[in-house]
Amino acid sequence: MNEEIIKENDFIFLILDERRRWLTQAISGKTFHTHLGLIDFDDVIGKPFGTSVFSKPYDEQGYKFYVLKPYPSDFVRYMGRKTQIIYPKDAGLILMYSNIRPGSRIVEAGCGSGALTCILGTYVSPNGHVYSYDVREKSLKQATKNIQSAKLDDIVSISYGDIINDDISHENIDVVVLDMPTPWAAIKKVNKYLKLSGSVVSFSPTIEQAKKSTFSLQENGFLEINTFELLLRKMQIKKNATRPETRMVGHSGYITFGRKFLDKKNPYRGRIPEEPEYVSFEGMPLRGNKDEN
Numbered sequence: 001m002n003e004e005i006i007k008e009n010d011f012i013f014l015i016l017d018e019r020r021r022w023l024t025q026a027i028s029g030k031t032f033h034t035h036l037g038l039i040d041f042d043d044v045i046g047k048p049f050g051t052s053v054f055s056k057p058y059d060e061q062g063y064k065f066y067v068l069k070p071y072p073s074d075f076v077r078y079m080g081r082k083t084q085i086i087y088p089k090d091a092g093l094i095l096m097y098s099n100i101r102p103g104s105r106i107v108e109a110g111c112g113s114g115a116l117t118c119i120l121g122t123y124v125s126p127n128g129h130v131y132s133y134d135v136r137e138k139s140l141k142q143a144t145k146n147i148q149s150a151k152l153d154d155i156v157s158i159s160y161g162d163i164i165n166d167d168i169s170h171e172n173i174d175v176v177v178l179d180m181p182t183p184w185a186a187i188k189k190v191n192k193y194l195k196l197s198g199s200v201v202s203f204s205p206t207i208e209q210a211k212k213s214t215f216s217l218q219e220n221g222f223l224e225i226n227t228f229e230l231l232l233r234k235m236q237i238k239k240n241a242t243r244p245e246t247r248m249v250g251h252s253g254y255i256t257f258g259r260k261f262l263d264k265k266n267p268y269r270g271r272i273p274e275e276p277e278y279v280s281f282e283g284m285p286l287r288g289n290k291d292e293n
């Protein structure tokens with residue numbers, strides 16, 4: 001078997017039960033304190049991810065803790081935060097609908113606590129890059145700390161930058177990700193950074209923001225403009241009581257996407273009298289009365 005061995009300084013996901021679980025770093029000679037005893041990292045280092053360990057002192061405590069490899073969703077839920085961070089469900093949609101993959105080059109604003117930045121960095125590795133900007137010193141500090149902990153320093157650059165007003169020069173960018181209060185105000189500028197066929201993605205808590213972003217994408221000539229809201233229900237599975245769990249996240253945000261393209265005048269249909277052409281809410285060409293659309 002080809003198990004992955006836990007090395008010194010690796011992050012581990014320690015699980016006691018459904019509610020008690022921690023993301024921590026395995027440091028030789030140190031212990032992790034819980035109300036049910038101490039986890040000695042020397043018991044963990046050198047063992048495979050997926051092992052279990054017992055709390056010390058073994059004869060008084062001796063509780064079993066499971067040790068898993070943390071996934072991006074664990075980093076997001078358990079990492080330090082100074083701002084509202086993105087939910088894993090929304091991050092998943094962003095990755096799939098904007099084709100973020102190894103090698104992608106991404107511009108992001110704002111980085112906030114760096115939760116989404118860590119996910120983007122993980123998915124563009126090993127040869128892509130994330131250029132992430134924010135205007136708040138607190139966010140920049142927290143995001144830098146989280147990026148360093150996730151060992152993504154080579155893949156992610158965190159810098160001060162106002163994506164709306166500063167001239168941050170980039171070209172050949174695959175995806176621009178905007179998680180900030182006024183994404184629509186940045187669309188004209190970030191359009192210049194994007195490759196043809198590349199995407200702008202914006203995440204906004206309110207529908208008013210999603211509408212403004214949609215109209216701005218339309219005005220700037222984007223195609224395939226779509227907004228989604230994703231609801232995720234966890235199931236309670238029991239022998240005779242299987243149903244959705246009582247509590248769920250009712251709302252996190254709306255995610256709006258748009259694709260950059262090169263518009264050309266059609267030389268073949270030019271002789272046909274021009275009908276007025278309008279664009280639908282999704283950015284597709286429509287003919288007829290603008291007021292009907």
Ligand SMILES: C[S@@+](CC[C@H](N)C(=O)[O-])C[C@H]1O[C@@H](n2cnc3c(N)ncnc32)[C@H](O)[C@@H]1O
Pocket residue numbers: 083084085086109110111112113114115116117133134135136139161162163164165179180181182
């Ligand atoms: C909701 S937080 C982003 C959370 C982040 N996606 C995460 O997962 O942790 C919004 C961030 O946008 C930043 N921001 C606001 N306006 C900005 C601008 N014009 N340029 C860059 N960042 C901006 C704020 O300072 C704040 O840190």
